[in-house]
Amino acid sequence: MSSSESALAVELRGITKRFPGVVANADVNVAVRTGTVHALVGENGAGKSTLMKILYGMQRPDEGTISIDGTQGDFHTPADAIAVGIGMVHQHFMLADNLTVLENVVLGDEPRGGGGIDFKAARAKIKDISARYGLGVDPDRLVDELGVGERQRVEILKVLFRGARILILDEPTAVLVPQEVDELFGNLRELKAEGLTILFISHKLDEVLSVADDITVMRRGTTVASVAPGDVTARQLAELMVGSALPVPELRESTVTDTPVLEAEGLTVTSPDGRTVLEGMSVTINAGEVLGIAGVEGNGQAELVEALMGIRPLQAGRIALRGEDITKLSTRKRRDAGIGYIPEDRHRQGVLLEATLWENRILGHQTKAPSVRGLLLNRSGARADTQRIVDEYDVRTPNIDVLAGSLSGGNQQKLIVGREMSGNPVLLIASHPTRGVDVGAQAAIWEQIRKARAEQLAVLLISADLDELIGMSDSLAVILRGRLVASYDPKAVTPEELGSAMTGAGDGEES
Amino acid sequence: GGGDDSGAGGGGEGGLKIGLAYDIGGRGDQSFNDSAARGLDKAKQEFGIEATELEASQGETDAQKEDRLRQLAEGGYNPIIAVGFAYAGPLGKVAKDYPDVKFAIIDDYTPGTDDGPNIANLTFAEEQGSFLVGVAAALKSKTGNVGFVGGVNTPLIQKFEAGYQAGVKAVKPDATVQVKYLTQPPDFSGFNDPAKGETAANGMLDAGADVVYAAAGGSGSGVFRAAKDKGAMGIGVDSDQYNLPSLADVKDVIITSMVKSVDVAVYDFIKSVNDNQFKAGNKVYDLEAGGVQYATSGGKIDDITPRLEEYKQKIISGEIKVPSTT
Amino acid sequence: MGRISLRSVGLGLAAPVGALVFALLVCGVILSITGHQPFDVAEDMIGSLERPRTVANSLNSATTYYLSAVAVAIGFKMRLFNIGVDGQYRLAAMLAAALAGASFMESLPSVLRILMTILAAMLVGAIWSGIAGFLKVTRGVSEVISTIMLNAIATALVAFLLNPDRLAVTVAGSNNIGTAPITEGGQVPGIPYSGSSSDVFGLIVLAAVVGVAYWFMLNRTRFGFDLKATGESESAAVASGVNVKKMVLASMLLSGAVAGLVGMPQLLGASHSYSLDFPAGLGFTGIAIALLGRNHPIGMAFAAFLWGALDQTSNVLDLSGVPKEIVVIMQGVIVLSVVIAYELVRRYKLRLEQRDVGRALGTTKTPEEVQA
Amino acid sequence: MSASGLAVGVQETVAPPRRRTSPMIYFLLAIAALLVVSLVRVLTGAGNLTSSGTVAAALTAAVPIALAGLAGLWSERAGVINIGLEGMMVLGTFGAGLFGWQWGPWAGVLAGVVLGAVGGLIHAVATVTFGVDHIISGVAITLAAPGLTLFLAKLYFTDAPGGGQKQSPPIEDVPHVTIPGLSSVLADIEQQQWFFVSDLAGLLRGLTTDVSLLTLLAVVLFFVTAYVLWRTAFGLRLRSCGEAPHAAESLGVNVYKYKYAAITMSGALAGLGGAILAVASSQFRDGQTGGRGYIGLASMIFGNWRPGGVAAGAGLFGYTDAMQLRGEGAVHALLLLLGIALLVLAVVQLRAKRYVVAGVATVIGALFILWFALTDQVPPELVSAAPYVVTLLVLSLAAQRLRVPKWIGRTYRRGEGG
Numbered sequence A: 001m002s003s004s005e006s007a008l009a010v011e012l013r014g015i016t017k018r019f020p021g022v023v024a025n026a027d028v029n030v031a032v033r034t035g036t037v038h039a040l041v042g043e044n045g046a047g048k049s050t051l052m053k054i055l056y057g058m059q060r061p062d063e064g065t066i067s068i069d070g071t072q073g074d075f076h077t078p079a080d081a082i083a084v085g086i087g088m089v090h091q092h093f094m095l096a097d098n099l100t101v102l103e104n105v106v107l108g109d110e111p112r113g114g115g116g117i118d119f120k121a122a123r124a125k126i127k128d129i130s131a132r133y134g135l136g137v138d139p140d141r142l143v144d145e146l147g148v149g150e151r152q153r154v155e156i157l158k159v160l161f162r163g164a165r166i167l168i169l170d171e172p173t174a175v176l177v178p179q180e181v182d183e184l185f186g187n188l189r190e191l192k193a194e195g196l197t198i199l200f201i202s203h204k205l206d207e208v209l210s211v212a213d214d215i216t217v218m219r220r221g222t223t224v225a226s227v228a229p230g231d232v233t234a235r236q237l238a239e240l241m242v243g244s245a246l247p248v249p250e251l252r253e254s255t256v257t258d259t260p261v262l263e264a265e266g267l268t269v270t271s272p273d274g275r276t277v278l279e280g281m282s283v284t285i286n287a288g289e290v291l292g293i294a295g296v297e298g299n300g301q302a303e304l305v306e307a308l309m310g311i312r313p314l315q316a317g318r319i320a321l322r323g324e325d326i327t328k329l330s331t332r333k334r335r336d337a338g339i340g341y342i343p344e345d346r347h348r349q350g351v352l353l354e355a356t357l358w359e360n361r362i363l364g365h366q367t368k369a370p371s372v373r374g375l376l377l378n379r380s381g382a383r384a385d386t387q388r389i390v391d392e393y394d395v396r397t398p399n400i401d402v403l404a405g406s407l408s409g410g411n412q413q414k415l416i417v418g419r420e421m422s423g424n425p426v427l428l429i430a431s432h433p434t435r436g437v438d439v440g441a442q443a444a445i446w447e448q449i450r451k452a453r454a455e456q457l458a459v460l461l462i463s464a465d466l467d468e469l470i471g472m473s474d475s476l477a478v479i480l481r482g483r484l485v486a487s488y489d490p491k492a493v494t495p496e497e498l499g500s501a502m503t504g505a506g507d508g509e510e511s
Numbered sequence B: 001g002g003g004d005d006s007g008a009g010g011g012g013e014g015g016l017k018i019g020l021a022y023d024i025g026g027r028g029d030q031s032f033n034d035s036a037a038r039g040l041d042k043a044k045q046e047f048g049i050e051a052t053e054l055e056a057s058q059g060e061t062d063a064q065k066e067d068r069l070r071q072l073a074e075g076g077y078n079p080i081i082a083v084g085f086a087y088a089g090p091l092g093k094v095a096k097d098y099p100d101v102k103f104a105i106i107d108d109y110t111p112g113t114d115d116g117p118n119i120a121n122l123t124f125a126e127e128q129g130s131f132l133v134g135v136a137a138a139l140k141s142k143t144g145n146v147g148f149v150g151g152v153n154t155p156l157i158q159k160f161e162a163g164y165q166a167g168v169k170a171v172k173p174d175a176t177v178q179v180k181y182l183t184q185p186p187d188f189s190g191f192n193d194p195a196k197g198e199t200a201a202n203g204m205l206d207a208g209a210d211v212v213y214a215a216a217g218g219s220g221s222g223v224f225r226a227a228k229d230k231g232a233m234g235i236g237v238d239s240d241q242y243n244l245p246s247l248a249d250v251k252d253v254i255i256t257s258m259v260k261s262v263d264v265a266v267y268d269f270i271k272s273v274n275d276n277q278f279k280a281g282n283k284v285y286d287l288e289a290g291g292v293q294y295a296t297s298g299g300k301i302d303d304i305t306p307r308l309e310e311y312k313q314k315i316i317s318g319e320i321k322v323p324s325t326t
Numbered sequence C: 001m002g003r004i005s006l007r008s009v010g011l012g013l014a015a016p017v018g019a020l021v022f023a024l025l026v027c028g029v030i031l032s033i034t035g036h037q038p039f040d041v042a043e044d045m046i047g048s049l050e051r052p053r054t055v056a057n058s059l060n061s062a063t064t065y066y067l068s069a070v071a072v073a074i075g076f077k078m079r080l081f082n083i084g085v086d087g088q089y090r091l092a093a094m095l096a097a098a099l100a101g102a103s104f105m106e107s108l109p110s111v112l113r114i115l116m117t118i119l120a121a122m123l124v125g126a127i128w129s130g131i132a133g134f135l136k137v138t139r140g141v142s143e144v145i146s147t148i149m150l151n152a153i154a155t156a157l158v159a160f161l162l163n164p165d166r167l168a169v170t171v172a173g174s175n176n177i178g179t180a181p182i183t184e185g186g187q188v189p190g191i192p193y194s195g196s197s198s199d200v201f202g203l204i205v206l207a208a209v210v211g212v213a214y215w216f217m218l219n220r221t222r223f224g225f226d227l228k229a230t231g232e233s234e235s236a237a238v239a240s241g242v243n244v245k246k247m248v249l250a251s252m253l254l255s256g257a258v259a260g261l262v263g264m265p266q267l268l269g270a271s272h273s274y275s276l277d278f279p280a281g282l283g284f285t286g287i288a289i290a291l292l293g294r295n296h297p298i299g300m301a302f303a304a305f306l307w308g309a310l311d312q313t314s315n316v317l318d319l320s321g322v323p324k325e326i327v328v329i330m331q332g333v334i335v336l337s338v339v340i341a342y343e344l345v346r347r348y349k350l351r352l353e354q355r356d357v358g359r360a361l362g363t364t365k366t367p368e369e370v371q372a
Numbered sequence D: 001m002s003a004s005g006l007a008v009g010v011q012e013t014v015a016p017p018r019r020r021t022s023p024m025i026y027f028l029l030a031i032a033a034l035l036v037v038s039l040v041r042v043l044t045g046a047g048n049l050t051s052s053g054t055v056a057a058a059l060t061a062a063v064p065i066a067l068a069g070l071a072g073l074w075s076e077r078a079g080v081i082n083i084g085l086e087g088m089m090v091l092g093t094f095g096a097g098l099f100g101w102q103w104g105p106w107a108g109v110l111a112g113v114v115l116g117a118v119g120g121l122i123h124a125v126a127t128v129t130f131g132v133d134h135i136i137s138g139v140a141i142t143l144a145a146p147g148l149t150l151f152l153a154k155l156y157f158t159d160a161p162g163g164g165q166k167q168s169p170p171i172e173d174v175p176h177v178t179i180p181g182l183s184s185v186l187a188d189i190e191q192q193q194w195f196f197v198s199d200l201a202g203l204l205r206g207l208t209t210d211v212s213l214l215t216l217l218a219v220v221l222f223f224v225t226a227y228v229l230w231r232t233a234f235g236l237r238l239r240s241c242g243e244a245p246h247a248a249e250s251l252g253v254n255v256y257k258y259k260y261a262a263i264t265m266s267g268a269l270a271g272l273g274g275a276i277l278a279v280a281s282s283q284f285r286d287g288q289t290g291g292r293g294y295i296g297l298a299s300m301i302f303g304n305w306r307p308g309g310v311a312a313g314a315g316l317f318g319y320t321d322a323m324q325l326r327g328e329g330a331v332h333a334l335l336l337l338l339g340i341a342l343l344v345l346a347v348v349q350l351r352a353k354r355y356v357v358a359g360v361a362t363v364i365g366a367l368f369i370l371w372f373a374l375t376d377q378v379p380p381e382l383v384s385a386a387p388y389v390v391t392l393l394v395l396s397l398a399a400q401r402l403r404v405p406k407w408i409g410r411t412y413r414r415g416e417g418g
């Protein structure tokens, strides 16, 4: 450990934080040297975000002390943390969509002038920072119009705008493509060169090893190790995190047949403001095939999925399921025809947080046994089948009468996967099926997809996790600005190649 | 029925114990209910009697009205006075169960309430009084264009309109009468919205009217304000509005008022019971009985009182028959 | 499980009881400040409940309030705010009254006549609320605005129709105006209540039926599931295959149909004619009761009775010189404090539930156990 | 229940990239509208359509509604639905009655504002501190306020001269102002009945003649609101609480504080609206607000949560209300106006290839024109519905590009974000 060699920017000692039913942080100790990039790793729910929120004054620790540059601090609100030069970019973006970039950035620290906000000064300062770090942010755009990458940069700008000396980045790379990640790391190195201290959380261990100066590993709410990147491999790090080996996404032998299950032709979708978001896209998936779609978020994946599900109207195009035209069918009819759907945002589309597990079992299957009988609900049928899913998919819950909202995200996801697999679908549309899910659950979900594929299920897999895509797909396509621009053989492609195709820089080959 | 209603009944031993149930608005509405209150006050002073006043609430049912009357009857109040036609149904039922209690209802004489031997119906010939103020309006108007602002579009207020129209036309057959009701039932805010009254009156004045009759309860003050701003004339309703403290600042435009003497009716009724002279059935307070009249306070119509008296006599004699519907 | 259910029963009772006590306290303070005796007032009100008539009248008020609340609750369950129950029931009652009073109805058998009247009212209510539903799904017009506007338009329409040239008849000597009285065969007889001069509305049965149907619809049918799902998360419902537009239209129609019933107990059981003094504003009371009863079929029944009883016992206050508006204040405070109490209890329950989940899953381990 | 209601039917708004409509567009639209109205005026001879009297009355009628709408805007911009506006207005009318009667109209206005603010504060305690459903709290306040005021009115007003159980003694009015000279010149032009010119003169005269200081105050408040909410740090923070409170929190903004400020301000403005109503009517009366709080709420939604839109919504309502109160003739002419407006809309929609809307607009428009042509008068009972019908029609046919504050109706608790 080299922490004694230079001054400490941040020192967390004995931090404990309890939530009802959970000890999120238990006697956590972290020391961060000034002018370094310090990575924090750990599986889902290990307590990383909680710890950072405590450092940032968003939550109060039950026990423990925080020292900044050697001085002990007592942060009641983020304002206190901001005052001593701490800035935080949150795991989930903290942006107001209906405000402009400028408004989002200056919020809480507005330059004043002439009785109001000095917009001119603010604009100049934002442009200046944006130019200096190559963030390329236009202060007058509405955040609503921005893509994820741009939003990320706005978040960083917010922090820099306040002149933070200590930056906390909670999973900043989760939504970025490799090129964007490189850019971000370029920025981080530049910041470090200026003497800033960076605290950085990521699940991507390669990244961590490439950018961090020090690494702290958390498990189950406490710090289990502090290591230097030179001393460990990704594998060792992973084992420190979970206490066991990492699961690998991979398919075994090919099960692809030549019976097309999904045939979509010329799908065109326009957004409410008239932009074409999906342009003449054609997709075919055969029984037993997993088609992976790679792409930077916001290039039409959501629209493709929703168009297939009948949630979004088509301007043009035709969709057939097992040879039958379903273009004009409603979402319900499509589900009845055998489409299962794992949505990307489970809280928005996947579960009713305030309904019980067994009621959530019925959701999406309101027309099918065993949850209904004619026009009436079949409560006992639904309950029994929910119990089956809970058992088969290892949903961790005390019983099936708890509200879905009281399960962790991973367990909610397992319930959704179990539900969508029931009733033997012929096509599964899976959007980011393992997003934000810890390794155990991840392995379980992959296993279920493999099993169904072996039983001739066709799968459309959309994911931001390139390893998952490459490992789980039989064929791969890249989506860019509403079109499929390239196809790859997953056995032969590297994440880097995919990444450049996703940003439009690569040259995909037909396969 | 039966059970709990069998008790009580007859009046108190000493002085009378009067129960009075107001319509929505209650004592102090500077209008109809207030007039009843004045009659009660006068009787109280004169006969040294005891009285309890209850009041209706917005949107209540007949059952609540009935309950109100029953509570009075049970409480030994006698006589009991119901102010307003809305009490008609409930009163009919209650009166049957309390044959010894004397009841009076103001503004209603419908089958069901007229047959009770213990109910006095006190009704008014509003159209007759309105006729006379219509005559006054026509005589005072220089433009031959007058207005009528009704508070809420109900048959009762339509009676005022009918008489007023007839009065105007009697003097100037080709005169224009502009008519506006502020709200439609069950939105009774038209009796409570001077701003609406002012807007409506302004519209009439802009369209050439120079006298406006405000049969609009509390909204009248807006009508008078409009008249005052535009140098026009206004006619009040129910009581002699020239003398109302709440209208002191606009009183100089109020040339007359169609006085509906609810106070007289209430007082007379109490007196009749007090003197053991109660008479059931309809008592019409018309011009002849002095139940309706035009006010002369302020002296603005002194010049035309002879003409008005002339018409009044013709109505009393039956020579002119005033319509009660338009 | 036994422990949990005991706990939830206790918590379930804590909220309303605590709130009621709080509301009484507030009113007591107001009364004391203004120089009245809170205990005397309470005694008067409770005392008046000993009169059978007051109970019967409370039941009658509750019947109407309950129907109104169910109409509102159907919308609430899927986050539709039908402020228009008021206009819907008035228009429905007026037209149904005109139909029921029409002379050609006299020849029909009583049951058929009543049935037709009630169906007509439901139809009118549904059409009127359907306009708001239609505008919402086709044009995205907020139902809050459209129902406010439709209330006022209904008022004008009723006034227009309630005219001797159209659907109304005038009675000589009366200052009232209304539809032709419904003759005996078209009326619904009351249920005698021992000791009371007024009967209990026969249509209290209808209210009960509506309540059971509401419960059944919500908890036992696919439609009800879709309705609740839409209310809990529109986006999740859409993804599950619910056609939200159809649901909006359907639930607005349903809500309007129930709203159409609101005026029926009063019309067929007491007034027998729609006239100027037909009670107005019941739609707004319905909102308060639905909120108080938390859209729950039984909860709303209690709320409706509480409300009715408060209304009916208020008459007695004027007799003792206490402004009866204290009751309205009490109603407002009860709504607010009940809801605050529920919220506090809900948070507490959630914490308990999370703790249970945590305990069951063993995530509450200490760091030592983890490291082991 | 609660929250902002269902999004169904509302066209998703994606702000058109960087296309800011210039004020010139609005100006030209207004001119075009006035042209159509004056055309109809000439065709029908219904002078009331554009007379200064109508405009003045419209202004007076619009002010309390506009203030209620503005009140709603303050609250909802901070993320809290305020359906208690009606109740807060009632408190305002009572405050004005009680204090205005004894200490003059300005004291009354102040009292109305303070009482309204107290109502707002209660709403804030319930919704912000206790996380109560916003609708419930609002309904409870609307329910309790008239009860409380009546209770107190009986105590204070029953025996006062000119007062009663349900009304206060008279309140004096505040001064009214007229731009000297201008009014009479405009009056002359208005008299000429020239096409457009006279109509414009009528419009201007109505807006500059005999205007109550309270009306001016209301107008000023609209500009102040626009400035404070969109130009100052306070306003930015307040709006951010309605859009993304956790983002605001993460930047050190005390969300509770801003919500409290916004809702209290909301109550104060609603109270002001009520007080103005009472002062303009010379007294407090039970039931005086007559649903204006709800109409204000409607005008706020109509106005897309923007001050200019709220003013337009309240203005439209005030205008049609004034017109219907001032004489039936104008409402009859309104049929023609609506008919023409609908046909214009049909053409616009046709060009945008929205055939269904265009078709419906054409049919309804033709029906209105037919109704106009075949009758001399709208039945008086129906006339009173004019403002509501017009508002509903405008709303139904205008595209619903509403942008609701994102966090509206939802509970915010510190430390639960991210």
Ligand SMILES: Nc1ncnc2c1ncn2[C@@H]1O[C@H](COP(=O)(O)OP(=O)(O)OP(=O)(O)O)[C@@H](O)[C@H]1O
Binding pocket: A019, A020, A022, A023, A024, A042, A043, A044, A045, A046, A047, A048, A049, A050, A051, A091, A408, A436, D415, D416
């Ligand atoms: N506000 C809260 N209330 C209750 N429990 C919470 C709260 N926030 C976090 N937790 C719990 O604390 C634990 C740690 O959560 P935290 O978000 O810090 O994990 P994390 O390490 O950031 O995970 P991830 O990798 O998924 O972001 C979780 O088990 C979660 O259940």
Ligand SMILES: Nc1ncnc2c1ncn2[C@@H]1O[C@H](COP(=O)(O)OP(=O)(O)OP(=O)(O)O)[C@@H](O)[C@H]1O
Binding pocket: A044, A045, A405, A406, A407, A408, A409, A410, A435, A436, A437, A438, C354, D415, D416, D417
């Ligand atoms: N703000 C909060 N309030 C209450 N409980 C919370 C809160 N945030 C998280 N939790 C609880 O923490 C647990 C899971 O939270 P956490 O965010 O760590 O899960 P996760 O596995 O990371 O899933 P996700 O990817 O959806 O965040 C659940 O029990 C949830 O109810």
Ligand SMILES: [Mg+2]
Binding pocket: A044, A045, A436
């Ligand atoms: Mg998480």
Ligand SMILES: [Mg+2]
Binding pocket: A048, A049, A050, A091, A170
């Ligand atoms: Mg985290």
